[in-house]
Amino acid sequence: MVETGTTIQTDKPDGLPLQRRIWAIVSVGFALCMSVLDVNIINIALPTLSQEFGTSPSATTWILNGYQLAIVISLLSFASLGEIVGYRKVFLSGIGLFCITSLICALSDSFWTLTIARVFQGFSASAITSVNTAQLRYIYPKRLIARGMGINAMIVAVSAAAGPSIASGILSVASWHWLFAINVPLGIIALVLGYKYLPRREERTKRKFDTISAIANALTFGLLIYTLDGFAHQEEMDLLAIQLIVLVIVGTYYVRRQLRQETPLLPLDLLRIPIFRLSILTSICSFIAQMLAMVSLPFFLQNTLGHSEVMTGLLMTPWALATLVAAPLAGYLVDRIHPGVLGSIGMVLLSTGLFLLSRLTPDSSEIDIIFRLILCGAGFGLFQTPNNSTIISSAPTQRSGGASGMLGMARLLGQTAGTTLVALLFSLIAPAQSTTLV
Template sequence: MMLFSNQPGDEGLPGDERARVMAAVMTTTLMGVFDGTMINIALPSMANAMQVSANVAVWFANGYLLSAAMTLAIFAALAARIGYRRVFLAGLTTFTLTSLGCALAKTPEVLIGMRILQGIGGAATLSIAPAILRSVFPGRLLGRILGLHALLIASSTAIAPVLGGTILDTLSWQWLFAINIIPGSIALLLAWRALPRKAAVDSAPFDTMGAVLSAALLGSTIMTANSFQHVLQSAGQESVTWALIAMVSAIAFIWHIRRSRAPLLPPVMFKNSRFTLAALTSLASFVSQGITFVALPFLFQSVYGYSPVVSALLFTPWPIGIVLIAPHAGRWADTLSAPLISTIGLIIFVVGLVLLATLPSSPSAWNICLRSLVCGVGFGCFQSPNNREMLSNVARENASYASGVLSIVRTFGQCLGAAVVGVLLTVAAAPEHQTLDEQTVHLALWIAVIASTGSVLFSLSRLRPAVRAAA
């Protein structure tokens, strides 16, 4: 296989060692993404089993998301100072052990605590996974390996609800966590044997104040997004409070990193317009994806009357489209213009979203699947070239920071997208709107079209600098 063949002048690791590292990173990424998404479908069952309210049960999911979001930037910076190997192994060990803890939890308090720790372990691995791949694979293969990594993340996000529903239909909710133990142990063994023992690339002291401000900023932003659904109650006081905390934290964090000698995130990265535009493009696209992934289940189940399992299956063409195109897009990005390829993918993605937003009142399953397939093809063509553009436009010693930014924009984009749907559903659930109507869901999809159109504009603005740099 070309990914593991060696050519003269290749940097990174020999082919057989690359294969072991790739297996460890991909397995860990698969577990992390699955665990962050498929738990949502199990929340009602878990609430009934533990006899808790929905407000408590939602923290079985939010605890993981919040702790992961708060620590993504911290682990990206820590990896640059103590090495990828230590951070990845510690994170994978924590994630695997807390998966067992979640499966054995008997009380909601213990389960929430385990989920918070599990989110920290997941953040340690997901934040630096692309940086590890860049460090062990030669530059000529960067687009291809990032294409496979992007394919895995996107496909896992779409497939996770189907797997979660299948497990719940045949087993108990505890197996949603227990299934991580064996693959987690295998990945840990592979990572222990294959990850190189390289010296840290940044010898500066760790930026503790930057870490605190970063955690406050990221955590309060997530809480702001989550509280949007209560914006119609209590005059939106909860949302306003969290939004103010996020604004103050953002100002303080920016002020700090611009004056610190060893900041948590080097500002020099964002002076590269191609890196910054790639990050903004990714953020806007994941907002669109987050809206779509939350809105479509309501459309399929509440409007069209499909069962949860069938609704999950209607998502299948999306990952199929990614599987079909993402590896090729990554390979094209290694030889052609990555911004051009990702822009073409985004345009196809917008077309697919428009097709979904214009679904008729009683479409056939084939009609839905074909429109979803167009979205998957477009997103698969966009993501890996865009990720390559981000990682290849920073110095190699800043790869872990760029990898952290990549994970942050993905997480925040999806959270903001979900928040948009939450606001719309809150409006639809108001007394004057007793039922969830089709117009509300279609409005959410049109907002996704607007967000993805914004990502196209960001992407178009970088084409001329990219062509000029290539020339």
């Protein structure tokens, strides 16, 4: 082990041996799938939870919002912590807490118990997603890192898209409690495999954790998400104006503090790299587009076409299945086709599929819907793999945590913005028109 400047370097081999690598990938895959899936797996059960706990629909959404908000405000902090104490420690701690909070969620008998447990579940999911991509540099040999990105992108994309399908399947045979209970055995498997097989040798930075920046980060992104949600739900303008003023003050202080840091919590140093900055922006746009479809399409399928919740989940499945095929295929092709070209092809397919979805009518058949979703899913998978690979590979090795955190933040900001845009559009467009808008 060699210490140079502020970085502690380890004499690590080029990736893990094949057998150990496979089990490490399984651990990362299980943990990542759970953390991403639980962002929106609860959507379909929200009406049931509202009736069971006697809460209003708007209050019940905090079971979902609390989870996502916890991830947003803490993701960059956990990524920074991973660079200091090690990605493995942060990752395994996140899995352990996720198992505990999932069990509490499954056993909850009140709205507040479930909501608070979901917030802490969100923090544990943040620890998992903040460093999972950074670990790939130590799991895979350099020549196979793109394929590893493909597998990772596939897991994230499929998990994000398959939430309604998996939820409808579970709810068709069991109560909502099993939406959380299913995480416990999967989490234990991921924890045991991760403890045994994840790489222990990592390149770390020798610096102290910036607590003040972590607090400013949480306030900035928390206020940003809460204010966007307030605009979407047409809250009082006086309250929104106060939130905006506080956001500008705190956000300005946060950014100025980061500009003075050598390795900032908000990786402004990485955003100065043109290809990194461009890839992050396109990643945000892709997830905005995905959530616009994922959130609005169920309204069309149920309110206009009259499908049940279970049927809606099944009709949404082709997107996830197409991504399941396209993402690892892109990981194989990225060594043969320039990432920019491959990603552009994926984005064209995604844009074409979304445009065709917007042309659906009340007379559209199931085949019409499935074909469009396959096109979207294939394009989404072909884009995510080369784009994610570019984000991670363009950052210095010792800043892998910051790059991984920004990759996760791009996904979360895109998903949140997409969901908010749907709510805003539905509030502005007449109900008769909004049910046909996708």
